[in-house]
Amino acid sequence: MSALPTRTLPMGDRAILVEVEGLDAVLALHARLVAEPPPGVIDLVPAARTVLITVDPAVLSLSRARAWVTDAATAASAEQAAAPAEVELDIRYDGADLEDTAELLGMTAAELAGRHAHATWTVAFTGFAPGFGYLVSEDWPFDVPRLATPRTRVPAGAVGVAGVFSGAYPRETPGGWRLLGTTDEPLFDPARPSPALLAPGMRVRFRTLAGEERTLAGRERTLAGEERTLAGEERTLAGGAGALRVEEPGLLATVQDRGRPGSAALGIARSGAMDRRALGAANRLVGNPQGAAAIEITLGGFRAVALADMLFAVTGGGGPLRLAGRDIDPYAAHRWPAGAELEVGWIERGARAILALRGGVEGLLVRGSRATDILSGLGPAPLAAGDLVEVGPVPAAPVPPSPDAAWGAPDGDDLEIDLAPGPRADWFTADARATLFEATWVVSGAADRVGIRLDGPSLARARDDELPSEGMVPGALQVPPSGRPTILGPDAPVTGGYPVIAVVTDAALDALAQARPGSRIRFRHARVRS
Structure with missing residues (x-):
C-alpha cells in the first residue's frame, strides 16, 4: 500500500x-x-x-x-473519501466588477454569472479573515488577476474571484478580489457552535436570486455579536456595573487572555496577550488563574478611575505608575480605592504593560476567549475613553505575599531573539540566510499585534516564483518582495503567501512582545528538540 x-x-x-x-x-x-x-x-x-x-x-x-x-x-x-457536506449560498450577481471581469475573460456579464453559479465549488482552505473560505472548482478554468489597486473597503457579503479562487467576505475588510455579486448568508457567527459556515472540504453551490438588485455600497453587515452601541458616553464591556471607568486608553488598550488556540482552521487567529509571562505574573500577584483576562496597554498613556474598591497589579513594560497621584511599584499587588485614579504613564522600558484586576476582566466571550483581535474584530473592541470595565467574581485562591524584590521591567531596546528553522529557507540565497543572523535589525514604526516589520538589509531570494498560501504561526518571519522580514504577531492571518525563512521560538515571543519602534534585534540559532 x-x-x-x-x-x-x-x-x-x-x-x-x-x-x-x-x-x-x-x-x-x-x-x-x-x-x-x-x-x-x-x-x-x-x-x-x-x-x-x-x-x-x-x-x-x-x-x-x-x-x-x-x-x-x-x-x-x-480510504475512499466520504461524501462532503454541502451548502448553498444565495447570490445576486450585482458586483461592481462583474462587467469588467466578463470583458476581461471575453464573455458577457450574464455568461460569467452563469459559469460561476453552475460550478460546483470546494472549500480548499480558510484564512485572510475568520470564515473566509478559498473556493476552487474543476468547472472554473479561469485565472483572474486581482485588482491593481485593492479596495480599502469591501462590504460583508461580497462574492469575488481572484486567481483560480472564489470567495465571500464574512465582514467588511479591505480586499483586491474582483467582485461579482453579493450574498445574505451569515458566513461567520461567533455565537454558533461552529461559527464558520464554510469549512475545509465542504462543497459549495451558488443559487441565483431573482428580484431587485442592490449595490454593494448600499449594505453593511458586521459579525454577529461584534456590533456595539454607545449608551451616552459610556460602554460597559459585560453589560453590568463597571468596576473601573477608562479616562484615557493611551495608544492602544485591549482586553487579552491566553487567546484562541485550536481555531486556526476556521481562519481565527490565536490572539491573546503578546507577553504571556507578564500576563501570568500579573494574575498570580492578585490571586487569579494565570490565564484570566486582563488589560494589555501598548506604550502607556492609560488612565482609569475605580468605581469600586479593587485589587490590581501592573507588570511588563516599565514606566511611571501612579495611584491617586502617588508613585507605586510594578510587580506588586495594590489596593485601588473607589474614586482613585490609576495612571500607567508612557512606557520607557519595553512596549507593553499588563493591568490585572482581582477577579479578571469580564467581556465578550468568543470561542472561549475574551481576547481582542484587532485585525478580525473578534472579541471586545479596543478600550476607549468612557468605557466601563467589569471584573468577575473574586476567586477562591488567596492573594499571595508580595515578592521580596521587584521583578524588573524588560529592556526592549536591545534584544537577542532565538530563531528556529522555517519551511522556506531554501527559497533564499546562502548569503541571505547568513545575513539574517549577522545583521542588526531595527523595529520599524509599522509594529503592532498583527506584525512587526523590520528595517535592515534586503534578504535576496534564490527563487522568484509565487508561493501558494500556506498556514502561518505567530513568530513566523515572512519575507515579502522587498526582502525585509515581518514577524507575524498573535492577530496575524492564519495563512499567508510570502515565504517564511525562520520562526521565532515560542519561548522568545514574550521578549519580542516588548520590542518597540527603534528597538534593535539580533537573531541567534535556537536548539530545537525533535
Missing part, C-alpha cells in the same frame, strides 16, 4: 508543515488527520498544497507528530 507523497518541513519549534502534490491530496490528508488526532495536537490548517500541524511539544513531540503524519498519509491513500 503506497502512501500519499509528502514532504515534511519545519515551522519553528511547535509546528511542522506537510507538503503534498495538490489540493486533492491536501483534503484527503487533512480529513484523515482530523479524524484521529493524538493528544497534543493544537491546530490543523489546510492550505493550497500544505497542511500545518501545531502541537504542544510537552505532550506530542515533533518527531512523533511526523510519524503520525506518515501513518495518516498511508491510510488516506487507501
Whole structure:
C-alpha cells in the first residue's frame, strides 16, 4: 500500500508543515488527520498544497507528530473519501466588477454569472479573515488577476474571484478580489457552535436570486455579536456595573487572555496577550488563574478611575505608575480605592504593560476567549475613553505575599531573539540566510499585534516564483518582495503567501512582545528538540 507523497518541513519549534502534490491530496490528508488526532495536537490548517500541524511539544513531540503524519498519509491513500457536506449560498450577481471581469475573460456579464453559479465549488482552505473560505472548482478554468489597486473597503457579503479562487467576505475588510455579486448568508457567527459556515472540504453551490438588485455600497453587515452601541458616553464591556471607568486608553488598550488556540482552521487567529509571562505574573500577584483576562496597554498613556474598591497589579513594560497621584511599584499587588485614579504613564522600558484586576476582566466571550483581535474584530473592541470595565467574581485562591524584590521591567531596546528553522529557507540565497543572523535589525514604526516589520538589509531570494498560501504561526518571519522580514504577531492571518525563512521560538515571543519602534534585534540559532 503506497502512501500519499509528502514532504515534511519545519515551522519553528511547535509546528511542522506537510507538503503534498495538490489540493486533492491536501483534503484527503487533512480529513484523515482530523479524524484521529493524538493528544497534543493544537491546530490543523489546510492550505493550497500544505497542511500545518501545531502541537504542544510537552505532550506530542515533533518527531512523533511526523510519524503520525506518515501513518495518516498511508491510510488516506487507501480510504475512499466520504461524501462532503454541502451548502448553498444565495447570490445576486450585482458586483461592481462583474462587467469588467466578463470583458476581461471575453464573455458577457450574464455568461460569467452563469459559469460561476453552475460550478460546483470546494472549500480548499480558510484564512485572510475568520470564515473566509478559498473556493476552487474543476468547472472554473479561469485565472483572474486581482485588482491593481485593492479596495480599502469591501462590504460583508461580497462574492469575488481572484486567481483560480472564489470567495465571500464574512465582514467588511479591505480586499483586491474582483467582485461579482453579493450574498445574505451569515458566513461567520461567533455565537454558533461552529461559527464558520464554510469549512475545509465542504462543497459549495451558488443559487441565483431573482428580484431587485442592490449595490454593494448600499449594505453593511458586521459579525454577529461584534456590533456595539454607545449608551451616552459610556460602554460597559459585560453589560453590568463597571468596576473601573477608562479616562484615557493611551495608544492602544485591549482586553487579552491566553487567546484562541485550536481555531486556526476556521481562519481565527490565536490572539491573546503578546507577553504571556507578564500576563501570568500579573494574575498570580492578585490571586487569579494565570490565564484570566486582563488589560494589555501598548506604550502607556492609560488612565482609569475605580468605581469600586479593587485589587490590581501592573507588570511588563516599565514606566511611571501612579495611584491617586502617588508613585507605586510594578510587580506588586495594590489596593485601588473607589474614586482613585490609576495612571500607567508612557512606557520607557519595553512596549507593553499588563493591568490585572482581582477577579479578571469580564467581556465578550468568543470561542472561549475574551481576547481582542484587532485585525478580525473578534472579541471586545479596543478600550476607549468612557468605557466601563467589569471584573468577575473574586476567586477562591488567596492573594499571595508580595515578592521580596521587584521583578524588573524588560529592556526592549536591545534584544537577542532565538530563531528556529522555517519551511522556506531554501527559497533564499546562502548569503541571505547568513545575513539574517549577522545583521542588526531595527523595529520599524509599522509594529503592532498583527506584525512587526523590520528595517535592515534586503534578504535576496534564490527563487522568484509565487508561493501558494500556506498556514502561518505567530513568530513566523515572512519575507515579502522587498526582502525585509515581518514577524507575524498573535492577530496575524492564519495563512499567508510570502515565504517564511525562520520562526521565532515560542519561548522568545514574550521578549519580542516588548520590542518597540527603534528597538534593535539580533537573531541567534535556537536548539530545537525533535
